[in-house]
Amino acid sequence: MLNGLWLGFFVVAALAGLSRWLLGDEPAVFAAMVESLFAMAKLSVEVMVLLFGTLTLWLGLLRIAEKAGLVDALARLLGPLFARLMPEVPRGHPALGLITMNFAANGLGLDNAATPIGLKAMRALQELNPSSTTASNAQILFLVLNASSLTLLPVSIFMYRVQQGAPDPTLVFLPILLATSASTLVGLLSVALMQRLRLWDPVVLAYLIPGALLLGSFMALLAGMSATALAALSSLLGNLTLFGVVLSFVVIGALKKVAVYEQFIEGAREGFDVAKSLLPYLVAMLCAIGVLRASGALEFGLDGIRWLVEWFGWDTRFVEALPTALVKPFSGSAARAMLIETMQSQGVDSFPALVAATVQGSTETTFYVLAVYFGAVGIQRVRHAVGCALLAELAGVLAAIAVCYWFFG
Numbered sequence: 029m030l031n032g033l034w035l036g037f038f039v040v041a042a043l044a045g046l047s048r049w050l051l052g053d054e055p056a057v058f059a060a061m062v063e064s065l066f067a068m069a070k071l072s073v074e075v076m077v078l079l080f081g082t083l084t085l086w087l088g089l090l091r092i093a094e095k096a097g098l099v100d101a102l103a104r105l106l107g108p109l110f111a112r113l114m115p116e117v118p119r120g121h122p123a124l125g126l127i128t129m130n131f132a133a134n135g136l137g138l139d140n141a142a143t144p145i146g147l148k149a150m151r152a153l154q155e156l157n158p159s160s161t162t163a164s165n166a167q168i169l170f171l172v173l174n175a176s177s178l179t180l181l182p183v184s185i186f187m188y189r190v191q192q193g194a195p196d197p198t199l200v201f202l203p204i205l206l207a208t209s210a211s212t213l214v215g216l217l218s219v220a221l222m223q224r225l226r227l228w229d230p231v232v233l234a235y236l237i238p239g240a241l242l243l244g245s246f247m248a249l250l251a252g253m254s255a256t257a258l259a260a261l262s263s264l265l266g267n268l269t270l271f272g273v274v275l276s277f278v279v280i281g282a283l284k285k286v287a288v289y290e291q292f293i294e295g296a297r298e299g300f301d302v303a304k305s306l307l308p309y310l311v312a313m314l315c316a317i318g319v320l321r322a323s324g325a326l327e328f329g330l331d332g333i334r335w336l337v338e339w340f341g342w343d344t345r346f347v348e349a350l351p352t353a354l355v356k357p358f359s360g361s362a363a364r365a366m367l368i369e370t371m372q373s374q375g376v377d378s379f380p381a382l383v384a385a386t387v388q389g390s391t392e393t394t395f396y397v398l399a400v401y402f403g404a405v406g407i408q409r410v411r412h413a414v415g416c417a418l419l420a421e422l423a424g425v426l427a428a429i430a431v432c433y434w435f436f437g
Contacts, residue, residue, distance in 0.1 A: 034362075037316035044325035060322040068318035068365075072311040075191055075368060082187040084296040089277045090133065091295025092288050096281040103128040109235045113225060114166040116156060123152035127170055135180040146174055146401060154405040162409040163402060165223050168416070171401055175392040175417040176215035176424065179208045181269055182389035188368060189385065192376040196263050198270065199377070200385045202250070203431040207390035209243055211424030218416040313365040317351075321369060326351060343437075346429050348380030353387045353425045357418065360393040383432045391424040392417075 045061055048054040093099060103125045110117065110124055117123055126149035133145055150167060157164040163171075182204050186197040220227050227236065253261065281288045320326045334347045349370060356363040370384045394417040402410055 034312060034316055037320050040325045041316075041319045041323035044320075044323040044328065048324055057323060061319050064318035064322035065315050068314040068369075069311055071368070071372075072307065072314045075188070075314075076307050080300065082183060084300050086183055087298050088292035088294075088296035089274060090129075091291050091298070092281040092286060093132070093277045094129065095286045095291050096277070096284040098277070098280060099129050099132060100125065102132065106235075108231050112229050112232050113169060116164065117153070117166050118156075121152070121156070123149055123156070123166075126152055130174065131178065134174065135178060146170075146397075150401045150405055154407075157405075160406060163407045163411055163413055167402075167405075167407070168411060168413045169219050169223070171397060171413050172215045172219050172416045172420060173212065174401070175394045175397050176208070176212040176420040178212040179204055179389050181273060183270070185385050185389045186270070188364070188371070189376060192368065192371040194376045196377075198263050198265075198267050200382055200389065201263070201265060201269070202261065203382070203386045203428065203435050204389035206243075206431045207386055207424055207428040210427035211390055211420045214423035215416060215420030218419050219412075222412040222416060313362045314368065317362065317365045317369050321373065343433075345379045346383050346432070348374055348378075349383035349387060349429075352384040353391070353428075356387065356391050356425075357394040357421055363388055363393070379432070379436055382436050383429055386428040386432055387425055390428050391421045394418055394421050 041061065045057045048057045106128060107119055107124065110127070111119055126145060130146040130149050149170065153164065153167045153170060157167065182201070185200060185204065189197040189200070217227075219225070226232065250261075278288055281291070317326075330347055330350065333350060334344045337344045337347060352363050352366040352370060355366055367381075367384045367388045371381045374380045394414070398410060398413065398417065402408075402413075
């Protein structure tokens, strides 16, 4: 899938460049494409330097949280809910702890770190699966919730904004929180409908209703605020939450007699290993997208969408953010590259860049997750997993656009 996508970027760029040369008499287009190729290779390394630090920091902190028992406590807290949503998984099964750790990594916006944990969780669920080739209900629910990407603290997005010079990296904290809540809710409801899960079970409602009421009350509070006040609140809550999580992990770890420094170093080593493996993918995708932009092909496609949006009489500012949304189901690295490119070409705090950052933080790479997670355990029949995951992704994209108009429009 990624082979075809990557090759397609270069083929389309070549055709667009040839048409601009032969039909538009613009021979300089090839110089621009070559210049973009090397500029994006340089940018990949610059982004990678900060990514090394970010992943190293957060996987170190996550190791402290794990050793302090915070992950196990969260697994016990969610145990009654999982017992209703995944009735075929026995209580206390290792899969539940791994699922919790995966959700924790996703919640912190560490999508690259969440993948190896998620693969372990999928293998543990496969041990309970009576079929070697057909996805179980528990595996589908886990995958769809993973693909809906419930991101409570999108540190990776903050990092990309820092790298591009954003004066306030956490500006998109609340928009991402609201959009990711929408995608996760739609994902859960769609799977519940297909699997006939009893969401009206008293235990399930005891988890869902307080969360829904809290989110609804929060949105009602936000509804009375101006765009300037919303942006300021998002910044304040983002920074407070970020530092609060760091402080709580370290303090609770120390109170639990965890050797916090040594455990941080152990987790940080894992973060370093994860980060260094990402550079080739980042170079590949950023260079391909840079050539695509320089050839004029990307702008040509966006012009078509922009014309259609104008025909409906809608505002077109969000159109520049659509490349991130369109490639996100296929490749996280491609979407990441699209986001960075949008920040560079439009401005890090421009409306399209804010929408693209919100989309990136509130949706997941559906087809990539499907291929990797199910491929790792030999699943061939995915049943309703694709439809439910794509529905959740669509909800996340639409919510991201709507929320950004609310906050920054």
